[in-house]
Amino acid sequence: MSTLGRGVLGLEPDLYDSAVPPRPLVGAVAELYRYRALVRVLVQRDLTVRYKRSFLGVTWTVLNPLLTAGVMWLVFSHLFRSRIPGNVPFLVYVLAGLLAVTYFQQGVANTAASLASSASMLTKVYVPPVVFAFSAACSGAVNFLYGLVPLLLFQLALGVGVAWTVVAVPLPLLFLLLTIAGTGFLLATFVIRFDDVLNLVGVLLMLIGFLTPTFYPVTIIPGAFRHLFFLNPLYSYVGVFRYLEYGGPPPSWICIPIIVGSGLAFFALGLVVFVRRWPSVAAYL
Amino acid sequence: MSAEATIRVEDVSLEYRVPRHHASSLKETVVRIARRGVHYEVIRAVRGVSFEVQAGEVLGIVGGNGAGKSTLMKVMARVLPPTSGRVRVRGRVSPMIELGAGFNPEQTARENIVLYGALLGRDVNAMRSRCDAIMEWAGLTDYLDMPVRAFSSGMLARLAFSVSVDVKPDVLLVDEVLAVGDSAFQQKSVERMQQLIHGGTAVVLVSHQTDYIVDNAHRAIWLDRGSVQEVGEPSAVVEAYLEAAGVAAPAPV
Numbered sequence: 001m002s003t004l005g006r007g008v009l010g011l012e013p014d015l016y017d018s019a020v021p022p023r024p025l026v027g028a029v030a031e032l033y034r035y036r037a038l039v040r041v042l043v044q045r046d047l048t049v050r051y052k053r054s055f056l057g058v059t060w061t062v063l064n065p066l067l068t069a070g071v072m073w074l075v076f077s078h079l080f081r082s083r084i085p086g087n088v089p090f091l092v093y094v095l096a097g098l099l100a101v102t103y104f105q106q107g108v109a110n111t112a113a114s115l116a117s118s119a120s121m122l123t124k125v126y127v128p129p130v131v132f133a134f135s136a137a138c139s140g141a142v143n144f145l146y147g148l149v150p151l152l153l154f155q156l157a158l159g160v161g162v163a164w165t166v167v168a169v170p171l172p173l174l175f176l177l178l179t180i181a182g183t184g185f186l187l188a189t190f191v192i193r194f195d196d197v198l199n200l201v202g203v204l205l206m207l208i209g210f211l212t213p214t215f216y217p218v219t220i221i222p223g224a225f226r227h228l229f230f231l232n233p234l235y236s237y238v239g240v241f242r243y244l245e246y247g248g249p250p251p252s253w254i255c256i257p258i259i260v261g262s263g264l265a266f267f268a269l270g271l272v273v274f275v276r277r278w279p280s281v282a283a284y285l
Numbered sequence: 286m287s288a289e290a291t292i293r294v295e296d297v298s299l300e301y302r303v304p305r306h307h308a309s310s311l312k313e314t315v316v317r318i319a320r321r322g323v324h325y326e327v328i329r330a331v332r333g334v335s336f337e338v339q340a341g342e343v344l345g346i347v348g349g350n351g352a353g354k355s356t357l358m359k360v361m362a363r364v365l366p367p368t369s370g371r372v373r374v375r376g377r378v379s380p381m382i383e384l385g386a387g388f389n390p391e392q393t394a395r396e397n398i399v400l401y402g403a404l405l406g407r408d409v410n411a412m413r414s415r416c417d418a419i420m421e422w423a424g425l426t427d428y429l430d431m432p433v434r435a436f437s438s439g440m441l442a443r444l445a446f447s448v449s450v451d452v453k454p455d456v457l458l459v460d461e462v463l464a465v466g467d468s469a470f471q472q473k474s475v476e477r478m479q480q481l482i483h484g485g486t487a488v489v490l491v492s493h494q495t496d497y498i499v500d501n502a503h504r505a506i507w508l509d510r511g512s513v514q515e516v517g518e519p520s521a522v523v524e525a526y527l528e529a530a531g532v533a534a535p536a537p538v
Binding site for chain 2: 123
């Protein structure tokens with residue numbers, strides 16, 4: 001690569017000049033690319049550490065959404081069973097919805113908290129801090145894929161079958177990853193600065209979870225208000241995942257621009273805010 | 286001023302803004318802003334420091350606790366952005382600040398070597414193939430696949446030191462980590478450092494072991510409350526520092 005190209009892309013690894021301001025968007029994306037091997041190592045570490053430490057190991061990732069879905073089935077199935085779109089078993093409907101919503105909730109919280117939890121490394125060795133945040137979001141995506149296994153098994157066991165379109169799941173998952181990473185970047189510098197932001201974020205994430213139809217059908221909302229759901233990008237994601245996983249009702253075409261747009265917009269906005277704010281919070285780690 | 290210097294620190298200051306009432310939660314801050322009362326205490330950890338380090342040169346930094354030595358090291362390590370002034374560092378930096386702090390206790394030495402190497406921006410595949418050599422150099426061959434949780438602090442420090450100096454860095458920042466391992470390993474690490482210095486690595490040493498600075502540094506800086514008190518010949522700078530600190534200078538041998 002030419003010297004000019006390296007400079008423009010921020011790929012010049014061998015000169016640090018504090019007087020050169022960081023380029024929020026292109027610079028940060030280039031650094032994520034340059035440190036991709038570290039992202040992979042960090043994701044592997046996240047996964048191995050999580051599974052080595054627990055008694056049931058990898059099964060927890062699988063068991064956790066199952067138990068939550070079981071609780072929701074106990075509480076809500078009588079209320080909503082007959083109105084689930086697509087006539088699938090309530091458990092499958094809930095599990096498919098939970099998979100995406102749980103990834104969003106845990107992913108945003110982990111990404112936002114990732115810098116504080118990696119402080120021991122970040123305060124000693126220079127690594128673009130965004131690398132740590134992005135790896136946290138990526139670990140969640142791997143967990144999503146693990147969680148897909150029991151969902152598909154339940155679909156088979158309960159006679160729903162698996163739609164061949166399931167092979168396309170990674171595509172919306174990629175945009176969900178970008179949305180989650182971006183939202184996490186947006187919050188991360190505030191989490192470092194103020195101890196209690198994470199609590200507030202937890203409450204907001206719970207609210208977003210309830211505003212997404214996981215355990216209730218969207219038909220319980222009066223028709224005139226139903227389009228308001230599109231303001232919540234997770235609604236579109238959940239609809240598309242259900243369609244791809246078990247052939248749920250085809251979602252509106254508007255879901256595609258919402259998914260692509262929210263992914264790119266949140267990611268770009270989060271990166272810019274993060275890189276701009278980082279110098280003023282670095283000393284708080 | 287030479288354009289070729291590996292490290293150039295120009296009039297660098299670093300300030301921490303600490304809320305006077307320690308409002309570290311958002312709720313408190315909002316309450317205080319509503320009452321118009323967030324006052325920040327500015328702690329100036331480093332004040333207008335300038336120096337250069339050439340390739341193959343060893344700079345020693347001495348000073349009491351809280352003099353700003355470690356903060357200055359973090360500014361050079363690119364971990365803390367300076368509040369004002371300019372820092373330029375050319376080449377690959379290997380920071381040896383609190384050795385092994387980045388290790389994950391649940392993972393094996395092998396996994397940690399790869400992680401540490403990736404943190405230092407090295408090629409991960411190359412790190413994988415260097416694991417055996419690194420462990421052998423550290424004298425820890427038998428422990429390669431053991432979780433580092435089981436390592437003693439001396440073993441951890443040896444491991445971290447060995448990873449840091451496995452590939453020749455252009456800049457080595459050494460913060461109080463000279464007393465690594467037993468005397469045989471210390472001898473080995475001093476030799477490795479000399480090798481790196483002859484190979485053109487610029488080294489910055491922070492240590493309270495002033496003898497070590499006198500013996501090994503080409504130049505020294507005495508920092509006091511963030512500012513440079515004296516620069517020059519290590520023995521003279523160390524003597525001035527020890528005198529000011531009220532410690533009798535060691536008798537010349």
